[in-house]
Amino acid sequence: MDNDRDRLLAEAVRLRKEGRHERARTRLHALSERFPADAEIAYQTAWVHDALGLEAEAVPHYVRALEKPGLSADDRKGALLGLGSTYRTLGRYPQAVATLTDAAAEFPDDAALKTFLAMAFYNVGRHHEAMELLLKLLTVTSQDPGIAAYRPAIEHYAKDLDATD
Template sequence: MGQKTNEFCYESFAQSIFVIYFLVLYFYLDYSFSKREKLSSFRINPAKVGDLMMDFAAESRIKEARTLIEQGSIGQGLRKFNTLMASFPQDSRVQLHYALALDQQGMEVEAIPHYQKALQLGMRTEDVRVALICLASSYRNVGRHDAALETIERAVEKYKNDAVVQCFYSLILLDNGQSARAVGMLGHLLLQEAAPQKFTGFEQALHNKFDDFKIHRLPSE
């Protein structure tokens, strides 16, 4: 009886050791797999590194071209932008900044296609705002009033409380024979942006007067 008890205890002990070993092995392998899986998520993607390097190169060369123009080397700066266009034809920032450079030199006709291309390629929100305002202004300056109105209304829909957008909108409305709407928009903008105390006692009356123009609502409202 004692011998059988000892054998039973030995078998139980052996089984326990086996179970413990199996559990340790299981958790070790599970941990190792999870760790490798997590580490794999931090692997460097060569394609992304390449894109970042190209972004940095483009940004650096844009700054060089802009600096040349700001320092008076306009021809050299524009030539550098031309080279950039060939190197980064699908970079919206290059398109936008080249358009801005041309615009600053009074070359609106040449700038317009680059604003259009920049918007087509897609940009961050602030760059979209700049491109829409400047494209609308360029259309206005070359006498394309319908295109200017359509473009600035796109900006109004996206940035309806933006004072700069509203100012350009009023100018383009004026060009399109909508002087009442232009005056009303500027009046509401003045009431919105100026210090309230400047209109003490008259603010509501002025709002009502500008409301008479029926233009204080933006296209998206």
């Protein structure tokens, strides 16, 4: 039965990666019904809904994936980012902030999570926090020589954009 599950899941993921989202969605729904406690299947089902622009339908699958054991660290990180981003897309900004804040705490070195968190901060009017987070990310991730040269100043002003010293 596990071999069958693995084969069917791999096939559905392949279809999603090939851009055949509706076929993948159909197969993932069938797998979800067959294996309702499977976190990996729930995550892949959420992902395909997002790929189809069906964000509201993706949410319960993300939630189920995150509530169940069995996701790898990378898939857990992807599910948290997907759920937070989907909440933001749906205008559920406080939930996006909460989800992405927890995710960034769990995966503190992930720049993508912090970037989506900054967008969610912006959406709830936390503009200073959004800019601080993005400026800090810029100094850490940029290979631009000009950014590197001004890194100390950018980091200083990231803490308080209204500072004049």
